[in-house]
Amino acid sequence: DTAVSQTPKYLVTQMGNDKSIKCEQNLGHDTMYWYKQDSKKFLKIMFSYNNKELIINETVPNRFSPKSPDKAHLNLHINSLELGDSAVYFCASSPPESYMRRGYTFGSGTRLTVV
Amino acid sequence: AQTVTQSQPEMSVQEAETVTLSCTYDTSESDYYLFWYKQPPSRQMILVIRQEAYKQQNATENRFSVNFQKAAKSFSLKISDSQLGDAAMYFCAHYSGGGADGLTFGKGTHLIIQP
Secondary structure, three states: OOOEEEEOOEEEEOOOOOEEEEEEEOOOOOEEEEEEEOOOOOEEEEEEEOOOOEEEOOOOOOOEEEEOOOOOEOEEEEOOOOHHHOEEEEEEEEOOHHHHHHOOEEOOOEEEEEO | OOEEEOOOOEEEEEOOOOEEEOOEEEOOOOOOEEEEEEEOOOOOOEEEEEEEOOOOOOOEEOOEEEEEEOOOOEEEEEEOOOOHHHOEEEEEEEEOOOOOOOEEEOOOEEEEEEO
């Protein structure tokens, strides 16, 4: 009964391809996120999304787009993949503000390698 | 924007000894949360300990405790009786509300446990 699950765990693809990473949470959280962890292990938020609002980190290229069919799912679509997109991508979800002491819950990450 | 600084890229400690990981943060908010997350080689992000800014008492979770100095904006993690399983990347993180920042991470400290 994984709380936040993302698939696939590993993804190897060629430059120029389009790919998606799926994320699902069963915690009943309203807000989900995508983070990118680079080769130096730095974690940076890419998107914050709930059923009312999408907030995009201004540094994220528009080749990246989140898609949310419902509040339990937040998929990440990446168009025209580039070598620099190689990283580990984490999906996460968070409780309402009044329960934020519980912190964010993270998926196990997807290692994307662009060749 | 809030920032989190971890000044120790790597720390090493003998098994059974005590180690302290440093973290400072910058925020203009008075109400916020602070977290330490552990990332072992499995890549999973695991919440270790949390601290609510309005609480003066330092949080403890078994062998893990924090030294929270609100005026100094410092939030260090102490691991007592270090075990081999504690070897991991440790990330300090700050949360003061939703929006573009969300949960903001430091660059991490790689903790090595010497047997």
